[in-house]
Amino acid sequence: MKSKALKPEEHFITEEPYYQPIGDEIRVFESAYKQQLPVLLKGPTGCGKTRFMEHMAWRLKRPLITVSCHDDLTASDLVGRFLITSGETTWIDGPLASAVRHGAICYLDEIVEARKDTTVVIHPLADDRRILPMEKVGELLEATPEFCLAISYNPGYQSVMKDLKQSTRQRFVALEFDYPGANLEAEIVMKEAAIDAATATQLVKFAHMTRDLKGSGLDEGASTRLLVHAAKLMHDDISPVVACQTAIAQAITDDHDMLVAMNELSSSLF
Amino acid sequence: MTRPTLGKQQIIAFMDECLEVEFSFVKNEIPAESVSCLPRQQQDFILNLVKRVADTNIELAYQFACGAVYALESMDQRMVEEWAMTAADYYDRKGLFPAMSVIRDLDNFINTAHERAHGSVLEDEIGVLLPFVRGLSGRKLKLEAAEDIYTDTETIFLPPVMALFSDEKQNFLLYKAMVAHHWAQIQFGTFRANLTQLAEDQLVKFCSLETIRLDACIQRDLPGLHRQMRSLQSHFDDPLNSDRYEELAGTLSATEATVQTTIDLLDRVPYEQCPGTFIYQGSIKPQAVAATMAKRVFREKALFRVALSEMGEELTAANEDSGHVERKPAKFKIRDRTDQDSIGNATIQLEFEGSLVAPPQHVKELISSIIVDFGDIPPEYLVAAGPGEYDMTVSDRTMSPNDVWKGTYHEEGAQLYNEWNYKRQHYHKNWCVLREMEVEPVYDSFVDDTLAKYSRLLKSLRNTFEYMRGEDKLLKKQPHGDDIDIDALVETYADVKSGMEMSNRVFTKMHKEERNVAVIFMVDMSGSTKGWINKAERESLVLLAEVLEILQDRYAIYGFSGMTRKRCELFKIKAFDDPYDAEIKARISNIQPQDYTRMGVFIRHVIRHFSEVEASTKLLITLSDGKPDDYDTYRGEYGVEDTRQALFEARRDGIHSFCITIDEEARDYLPHMYGAANYTVIDNVTALPVKVSDIYRRLTT
Numbered sequence: 001m002k003s004k005a006l007k008p009e010e011h012f013i014t015e016e017p018y019y020q021p022i023g024d025e026i027r028v029f030e031s032a033y034k035q036q037l038p039v040l041l042k043g044p045t046g047c048g049k050t051r052f053m054e055h056m057a058w059r060l061k062r063p064l065i066t067v068s069c070h071d072d073l074t075a076s077d078l079v080g081r082f083l084i085t086s087g088e089t090t091w092i093d094g095p096l097a098s099a100v101r102h103g104a105i106c107y108l109d110e111i112v113e114a115r116k117d118t119t120v121v122i123h124p125l126a127d128d129r130r131i132l133p134m135e136k137v138g139e140l141l142e143a144t145p146e147f148c149l150a151i152s153y154n155p156g157y158q159s160v161m162k163d164l165k166q167s168t169r170q171r172f173v174a175l176e177f178d179y180p181g182a183n184l185e186a187e188i189v190m191k192e193a194a195i196d197a198a199t200a201t202q203l204v205k206f207a208h209m210t211r212d213l214k215g216s217g218l219d220e221g222a223s224t225r226l227l228v229h230a231a232k233l234m235h236d237d238i239s240p241v242v243a244c245q246t247a248i249a250q251a252i253t254d255d256h257d258m259l260v261a262m263n264e265l266s267s268s269l270f
Numbered sequence: 271m272t273r274p275t276l277g278k279q280q281i282i283a284f285m286d287e288c289l290e291v292e293f294s295f296v297k298n299e300i301p302a303e304s305v306s307c308l309p310r311q312q313q314d315f316i317l318n319l320v321k322r323v324a325d326t327n328i329e330l331a332y333q334f335a336c337g338a339v340y341a342l343e344s345m346d347q348r349m350v351e352e353w354a355m356t357a358a359d360y361y362d363r364k365g366l367f368p369a370m371s372v373i374r375d376l377d378n379f380i381n382t383a384h385e386r387a388h389g390s391v392l393e394d395e396i397g398v399l400l401p402f403v404r405g406l407s408g409r410k411l412k413l414e415a416a417e418d419i420y421t422d423t424e425t426i427f428l429p430p431v432m433a434l435f436s437d438e439k440q441n442f443l444l445y446k447a448m449v450a451h452h453w454a455q456i457q458f459g460t461f462r463a464n465l466t467q468l469a470e471d472q473l474v475k476f477c478s479l480e481t482i483r484l485d486a487c488i489q490r491d492l493p494g495l496h497r498q499m500r501s502l503q504s505h506f507d508d509p510l511n512s513d514r515y516e517e518l519a520g521t522l523s524a525t526e527a528t529v530q531t532t533i534d535l536l537d538r539v540p541y542e543q544c545p546g547t548f549i550y551q552g553s554i555k556p557q558a559v560a561a562t563m564a565k566r567v568f569r570e571k572a573l574f575r576v577a578l579s580e581m582g583e584e585l586t587a588a589n590e591d592s593g594h595v596e597r598k599p600a601k602f603k604i605r606d607r608t609d610q611d612s613i614g615n616a617t618i619q620l621e622f623e624g625s626l627v628a629p630p631q632h633v634k635e636l637i638s639s640i641i642v643d644f645g646d647i648p649p650e651y652l653v654a655a656g657p658g659e660y661d662m663t664v665s666d667r668t669m670s671p672n673d674v675w676k677g678t679y680h681e682e683g684a685q686l687y688n689e690w691n692y693k694r695q696h697y698h699k700n701w702c703v704l705r706e707m708e709v710e711p712v713y714d715s716f717v718d719d720t721l722a723k724y725s726r727l728l729k730s731l732r733n734t735f736e737y738m739r740g741e742d743k744l745l746k747k748q749p750h751g752d753d754i755d756i757d758a759l760v761e762t763y764a765d766v767k768s769g770m771e772m773s774n775r776v777f778t779k780m781h782k783e784e785r786n787v788a789v790i791f792m793v794d795m796s797g798s799t800k801g802w803i804n805k806a807e808r809e810s811l812v813l814l815a816e817v818l819e820i821l822q823d824r825y826a827i828y829g830f831s832g833m834t835r836k837r838c839e840l841f842k843i844k845a846f847d848d849p850y851d852a853e854i855k856a857r858i859s860n861i862q863p864q865d866y867t868r869m870g871v872f873i874r875h876v877i878r879h880f881s882e883v884e885a886s887t888k889l890l891i892t893l894s895d896g897k898p899d900d901y902d903t904y905r906g907e908y909g910v911e912d913t914r915q916a917l918f919e920a921r922r923d924g925i926h927s928f929c930i931t932i933d934e935e936a937r938d939y940l941p942h943m944y945g946a947a948n949y950t951v952i953d954n955v956t957a958l959p960v961k962v963s964d965i966y967r968r969l970t971t
């Protein structure tokens with residue numbers, strides 16, 4: 001069996017990922033990177049955080065290692081563990097250690113989902129020490145200037161069980177993401193799904209309608225991601241009303257009245 | 271086996287009990303007489319309804335009992351039940367008198383039964399129509415039933431039943447068209463002209479002509495809706511069958527046409543050449559519009575300018591170091607809208623001392639409401655309010671602490687709390703006198719009835735919460751356990767190989783996840799909750815208690831109300847340590863509306879309660895129907911700011927706060943008090959019991 005160690009060199013992004021800047025986030029990120037400050041991306045789901053990271057990795061010409069956090073993620077999942085190959089033990093770096101070693105960008109997605117004790121291992125990496133203690137192998141990995149730590153977090157999420165600790169969040173430069181303005185968002189939808197401007201505009205209008213309903217029956221409005229999904233269906237000749245219903249409305253809620261209302265809204269638009 | 275028919279005496283006994291004859295003195299002989307002649311099944315049917323209506327109102331139930339037999343002769347049971355429930359519903363929403371008239375006017379009910387059967391009932395459609403109209407941009411509108419179809423610029427009035435078409439779907443679409451048309455009046459500036467000056471016949475012409483203009487606006491923005499409206503109209507005479515249609519439509523449909531275009535046409539188009547009536551156009555009531563607008567314009571201007579001055583203060587505070595800063599009125603500007611938004615939304619960009627500022631959500635909504643009225647933000651709005659210009663609180667004259675304290679200060683059993691005065695930016699020490707009171711238990715069938723009413727919902731709630739509790743967690747690396755943790759074993763083996771100590775933590779163990787949650791529910795018992803809201807609150811508590819028992823989370827329930835700072839009363843319904851037993855149920859049943867809501871003091875008190883429990887998650891959930899509001903100075907801004915301050919204090923102590931409210935206007939102030947993610951507004955009171963446990967689930971997973 002070949003070892004499954006992660007190869008950072010395979011994580012270079014060679015083609016420019018399309019990213020439409022909303023504000024000065026690119027400049028701020030570049031500056032934080034230069035100053036070796038870790039970055040926290042805040043924002044609702046599907047507003048382009050992951051895409052932004054891909055774009056920045058490409059821009060900075062560093063490999064991007066993404067870890068989606070979940071409640072079973074242990075510290076060794078990040079740092080690494082010993083494995084046995086033909087009677088010998090070999091140490092295998094976890095994604096975080098690997099990123100530190102190779103000066104990659106490590107992106108911990110949805111950090112609040114990770115167990116509290118796991119979150120702590122990033123603390124020494126995220127302050128000016130920039131080290132990763134690896135107790136198992138008795139090594140202190142020191143990050144090179146190229147290494148960068150970024151985490152993401154969705155503050156709109158209401159669960160009180162999942163709040164980012166102050167001691168964690170106060171280590172990061174925080175970039176706030178939100179859905180782009182109407183014109184920009186229409187442009188993103190057009191580019192991503194190859195549909196015409198008029199349709200994209202109507203879709204964005206629909207998104208705004210659902211976002212206006214946030215708090216009066218909806219927990220969340222339609223994200224940019226869902227718009228892109230609907231646009232892709234429409235590009236493939238699914239009727240707009242059906243596309244909105246399946247790709248957007250059903251994805252947001254199960255409430256019957258709200259689904260009907262959203263159907264009425266989309267059938268008004270198209 | 272058929273059960274024997276009830277005799278007259280038995281029926282009287284039954285009715286005496288549910289109509290509380292000792293207090294109400296109604297004469298049950300008369301209805302009992304007629305009911306006694308029916309077969310048993312019908313007797314049961316009627317008596318059951320009598321009891322259900324009696325839960326709402328005794329007098330109403332008595333009237334129903336008197337008319338029930340006659341009703342059964344003319345309608346089937348389903349309709350009779352609807353008749354009774356319609357009356358009970360009227361009682362809840364409009365009061366006894368209208369409810370009685372539903373019962374008395376049985377013939378009318380029967381006559382309109384056909385309409386209700388095929389028609390579309392506003393009540394049933396509002397769950398869809400309301401989110402529909404709120405999804406359309408602009409001001410957050412309300413919908414209400416009324417005889418006439420019109421809007422006062424804040425509420426759209428619609429007929430309670432729509433039966434123009436024989437098909438329900440079409441009737442619904444007509445509702446939708448009416449909603450959209452009146453929304454368009456507001457959104458596309460029909461009321462930016464002063465219509466009070468128009469003579470009666472001018473107004474009629476205006477109505478039709480303006481409809482053409484608005485239709486064109488709708489066609490541009492919502493083409494699908496426009497098609498639906500045309501197709502509805504096509505079943506009737508086409509109002510556009512006028513000789514001058516081409517010319518009129520051309521002028522009115524132009525992109526640059528405004529309400530002035532319509533008004534200019536009034537004198538040039540004689541009555542006969544005007545288009546006819548569109549089925550969705552309703553009427554225009556210039557007086558109602560003017561009255562509502564005048565009030566709103568004043569209120570919004572004040573709110574906006576005060577908001578600006580607050581934003582200005584915050585921005586200056588952030589820009590300059592502390593120390594004395596010379597106060598000058600904040601200067602705001604609207605940035606030129608070069609990049610016109612394709613949505614045509616209110617994308618006003620506010621500028622403060624040269625840089626763009628992002629207004630908070632409630633100010634954004636204010637802005638879009640103002641723009642709907644004026645098409646822009648009028649320049650005089652941009653002057654931030656000066657100190658004291660709008661007195662949002664009542665004067666501070668009564669607030670000299672010493673003399674007001676006489677008499678109450680040392681009263682036994684009372685606890686004293688500070689209150690935040692935002693104008694002075696300091697605390698009034700020992701300002702509020704709080705007493706914990708008990709709710710007397712009332713042993714009735716309320717809890718059982720609620721459980722029965724929601725039995726289906728409860729079943730699914732139980733399942734979900736059971737699942738939450740039973741969320742088994744596979745603990746890894748345990749010293750003992752049911753299974754071997756392969757990962758850990760390999761790791762240990764590797765550790766040993768590389769010369770390290772061998773760990774004994776190589777097992778996995780199934781474990782129910784420890785929930786360590788303590789939650790306090792604070793229920794608004796202010797006078798304004800009387801009726802539906804109070805009932806919905808109590809029902810919510812019953813359902814909640816059921817699920818919390820499953821989760822075994824620790825919980826306490828308090829009701830709050832009071833009058834002035836000297837009499838703040840917290841009603842204990844259940845303390846953390848009380849078991850949920852018959853007595854607690856009986857107390858829930860007896861939660862009664864009292865006086866006012868002075869929120870801050872209760873939050874501070876609850877913080878004390880929380881400090882006595884160990885829990886990793888502390889949660890304070892408030893159920894309320896509106897803004898903090900008390901008899902004295904605890905109004906508007908003052909109450910909101912004190913509550914906000916108290917919530918800060920709670921957060922400092924590690925308590926998460928969440929607010930569930932039924933207040934339509936809550937969106938203005940809740941984000942400010944609780945933060946954007948920590949509140950929910952429920953539009954529909956009846957949905958409250960269903961929503962509350964759902965929210966709780968979301969908050970704690």
Ligand SMILES: Nc1ncnc2c1ncn2[C@@H]1O[C@H](COP(=O)(O)OP(=O)(O)OP(=O)(O)O)[C@@H](O)[C@H]1O
Pocket residue numbers: 018019020021022043044045046047048049050051052109154180188192224225228
């Ligand atoms: N600024 C943007 N430029 C280009 N594409 C964008 C932009 N914003 C959103 N998108 C589109 O939205 C989709 C979803 O974005 P992305 O996956 O980055 O969301 P996210 O913020 O990471 O969401 P989550 O929090 O759920 O992981 C992208 O695949 C892309 O199509």
Ligand SMILES: [Mg+2]
Pocket residue numbers: 049050051109
């Ligand atoms: Mg992502």
